[in-house]
Amino acid sequence: DADVTQTPRNRITKTGKRIMLECSQTKGHDRMYWYRQDPGLGLRLIYYSFDVKDINKGEISDGYSVSRQAQAKFSLSLESAIPNQTALYFCATSDTTGTGLYRQYFGPGTRLTVT
């Protein structure tokens, strides 16, 4: 889905470095999410935002922070990267269709390796 983009697509960094992952969307959705995917653990929610002034922690927010710079942009930061943050990170957006169907649309993912 080209309407949700993530940069970078791949990143290798060292322990202790600060790193930012960026997400942009042209879908016009208010809601944006950051997930982490590890083998065998599915997708786990890190942070989510319902609009520019609304930021909420997900189930695994420790060690991460986010910034919603505009309706279309939602960034995830690792303040001091550690090896167990090596994972595949997905950004997603969601519309609220008015029918209660909170369909989520995912970006292509960022593969992050912390050495």
Next chain:
Amino acid sequence: GENVEQHPSTLSVQEGDSAVIKCTYSDSASNYFPWYKQELGKRPQLIIDIRSNVGEKKDQRIAVTLNKTAKHFSLHITETQPEDSAVYFCAAMHSSASKIIFGSGTRLSIRP
């Protein structure tokens, strides 16, 4: 909080046969249940979803059934084809929580 369990973790079926993946959820107030398909190296993509006021929904070879009393829902794929090989994720969402909790995924392989 919500917890979603998904079974089996791997499933292998003969091409043309049916595949069934099952999920259970813990929060009786959950009211939205999507299924996502993730091909190798790709992003998850929504394939079908259902609201709690509906017991079954069908889209060509794919169907989802929901049993609210038992708090479980299932994905059914009929006449499986090689392109159905992927990892499938179920999820549940409580509207007031406004966040989706995913199951751990099922790796479906279609044998030729």
